[in-house]
Amino acid sequence: MKNNSLTYDVLVIGAGPAGSTAARFAAQKGVKVLLLERREIVGLPVRCAEYVPLPIHRYVDLKASGILVQPVRSMQTYIEGESVTEMTAPGVMIHRDRLDQKLADLAVEAGVEIKTGVQAWGITGGRVTARGKYRPVTIYSRIIIGADGPSSQVGRWMGNRPGNNLIAAQIRVPLNRPLDHTRVYFRPYLFGGYGWLFPKGETANLGVGIDPSLKERLPEVLNRFKEERVAEGLIENEILSRGGGLVPVGGLTRVREKNMILAGDAAGTCHPITGAGVGNALVSGEMAGQAAAEAVRRGNFQPLEEYEDDLISYLGGRLSHAVQKRKSMIANWSNRDFLENIHHHWIAFKEYYRDET
Numbered sequence: 001m002k003n004n005s006l007t008y009d010v011l012v013i014g015a016g017p018a019g020s021t022a023a024r025f026a027a028q029k030g031v032k033v034l035l036l037e038r039r040e041i042v043g044l045p046v047r048c049a050e051y052v053p054l055p056i057h058r059y060v061d062l063k064a065s066g067i068l069v070q071p072v073r074s075m076q077t078y079i080e081g082e083s084v085t086e087m088t089a090p091g092v093m094i095h096r097d098r099l100d101q102k103l104a105d106l107a108v109e110a111g112v113e114i115k116t117g118v119q120a121w122g123i124t125g126g127r128v129t130a131r132g133k134y135r136p137v138t139i140y141s142r143i144i145i146g147a148d149g150p151s152s153q154v155g156r157w158m159g160n161r162p163g164n165n166l167i168a169a170q171i172r173v174p175l176n177r178p179l180d181h182t183r184v185y186f187r188p189y190l191f192g193g194y195g196w197l198f199p200k201g202e203t204a205n206l207g208v209g210i211d212p213s214l215k216e217r218l219p220e221v222l223n224r225f226k227e228e229r230v231a232e233g234l235i236e237n238e239i240l241s242r243g244g245g246l247v248p249v250g251g252l253t254r255v256r257e258k259n260m261i262l263a264g265d266a267a268g269t270c271h272p273i274t275g276a277g278v279g280n281a282l283v284s285g286e287m288a289g290q291a292a293a294e295a296v297r298r299g300n301f302q303p304l305e306e307y308e309d310d311l312i313s314y315l316g317g318r319l320s321h322a323v324q325k326r327k328s329m330i331a332n333w334s335n336r337d338f339l340e341n342i343h344h345h346w347i348a349f350k351e352y353y354r355d356e357t
């Protein structure tokens, strides 16, 4: 069968928060944008604990689009052997699938063409091949934005090595009483990461993210963490749904090569200690979309270089501090006093904000 051949100004690969936002901001500047998504339905299955900080309102009206589930006012940290520490952390619990779908709708309203169920597969002579439910297509685009998540294909095309990811598993469980805060648990058996219980109305997202060296033990670790919360009387011993995924914790990757740039998890914008990535995916998506449109307008790649510089100035310092903290936390997981180790490396404690010596 003969290939279809398509031409665009900007090709965005991946319709998560970063990709849909990049596509929308590029299209708003009047360029011709194609957004490719390998999933059949944008946003599903959900791979997220669904807590986001408040500034997300800048990108989407959470109430009007039925994305909002409940407000959250604080985060409680539980470390084995210590009483709870509470930190003000205003944010919201959301339906993440609805957020992703709304962001994709906003992109389409801005003039973006979207193809779902289509995976970007390879690149030859600057042309991207994509396969899916339709016959294979070859796409020529002046600029390519890789917003294709933690195992970014576009990143590999640019020559980036696979990033450093935590592995995460999550279940949705019935909550015994409503909560107005998120809970984060540190336990020695949750090596290199933590467990979470995030309230979602009458249910909660309960999960663990741990070092990939423990991959084989992930189901057992999740089960142990769940059993402890059942024993505390917080949740029912019932599983309503399951999910999981990779959380990039290596910090910013190289984000530009010739006519290609990366945004969101593909660029390593997820926070290496907390694992929060939606906010930075949106911001980097906006920056990438604007840079791509400007590069098309000017007819050169200078705006892509500026994107790289701007992303590093905006996020580089915070993310590299978190990467250093992560390395030190892992190195001291077993040989430093557990409480002291977490105090030095978790955002709820003042020691986190000091540099490691």
Ligand SMILES: Cc1cc2nc3c(=O)[nH]c(=O)nc-3n(C[C@H](O)[C@H](O)[C@H](O)COP(=O)(O)OP(=O)(O)OC[C@H]3O[C@@H](n4cnc5c(N)ncnc54)[C@H](O)[C@@H]3O)c2cc1C
Binding pocket: 013, 014, 015, 016, 017, 018, 019, 036, 037, 038, 039, 043, 047, 048, 049, 050, 051, 052, 118, 119, 120, 121, 147, 148, 149, 150, 153, 168, 169, 170, 207, 243, 244, 245, 246, 247, 263, 264, 265, 266, 270, 275, 276, 277, 278, 279, 281
């Ligand atoms: C279990 C878990 C819990 C989390 N909880 C939170 C949380 O509570 N709060 C928070 O802020 N962050 C959380 N995160 C992180 C957050 O989900 C990510 O940082 C965020 O999704 C990044 O958005 P993105 O658009 O960069 O990437 P993604 O959301 O991963 O989107 C990438 C998209 O690209 C598509 N794609 C990939 N390859 C291709 C291809 N070759 N062709 C076409 N399409 C492709 C994928 O299908 C996907 O839709 C969590 C992550 C995990 C795994």
